[in-house]
Amino acid sequence: MMFYECPMGTNTPEDIVDKFNIREIVEYDRYCRDYNHYDEMRSLYSDDASVGVSWTKGGINNYVEGSRVNNAKAPAKHKIFDVIIWKHGNRALAESIQSIQIRCPLEGDVVDLATHMRKHYRLEKREGQWKIVSAEPIYEKDTMFSAYADGTFCPDREELASLRPSYANLMYRRMKYGGHPDAACAGEDKPETVEKLYKESSVWLGVMEE
């Protein structure tokens, strides 16, 4: 079965403590990213953890260093709505449903970028402590407008249309800042990318045959 078909709402006290700790780790991960606590963020991940985001894919140390650089240019804030957790023994999956907010200068104006996405985490309990072993984004939709009621920002429609619909504005902003966003991230506009990730995670969690 898929991970999301695991029974929900039937937790034991031990499950509740585990899920509380997992949720705290996942929320604290974004808190550290937002407020520049990089050593604390790194401590939440296993040494062999991998992270995929629109701007990089690789090991955790690479992600931490990149976050430090990116936050200095266009600081992001992650606003988490809720976190859903599925646990199977010493492994767990968590999805943090959130909006990434970035306010930054762009094309002579100041813009507010808001990207709705869910961050898909794998976690493992090692030596009694939950650690993040991977994190991948699943994009849903985004918008970008001037921060002012009389602002001038208006992105080129043709350029926007050439980008992935589930994170077109995020890609647009990154390209204007000289970046090369990954066009192959999982997203609502390409359900097969989500399906692939979900199957891989279900196998990893041990609830689906390979």
Place this chain on the structure above:
Amino acid sequence: MFFQCSMGQNTLKDVIDKMNIRELIEFERYCMDYGMWDMFQSCYSDDGQVTDCWIKGDISSYTNAARTAVIPVKHKIFDTLIWKNGRKAVAECLAMYESRCPFDEDVVDLSAHVRFHYRLEKQNGNWKILSVIPIYEKDTMGSMYADGSFRADRQELAAQRSSYANVMLLQRKYGRTPDDTLPGEDRPELVTALYEETSRWLGM
């Protein structure tokens, strides 16, 4: 610093404490939004202190002033992080607060991103709020109508603190004098000073 306390290693007792703290904070904002002022005050220690952008004081005087406040506010809470050390705790509630109110000939929607920084203490077996202060991040204000006429004066906006410029503008419009010395993303030294003070208070 308080935020360097280990996270994700809670015992069942810690989980119960943190669940109670989170509930208290969410309920405190709920009471403010829906005008349940006696219940709001009951979330605080008798010597609790509240700092808001337009008023600062002890919990009794704050509650009395807030009862008749002219700008309605609704808080939309994202997540709440909690650090505990014995009978003391620090919590940060990441939220967006919204106000819809008349402004000149139009009606505006103000939206302010803020994290509320709480200190709490367990008194006679119950967690109580000792203090709360906002840390501002960014805000926006626009007409509630797609064809609304409201445009903030750019010069006036530029004269305010950038992390809560629209909040300040709205406060002035309603005859209040907003505090321009609050911690915010645009004044990191004020956040650091608050964090150091709180970390000492927490016993770190």
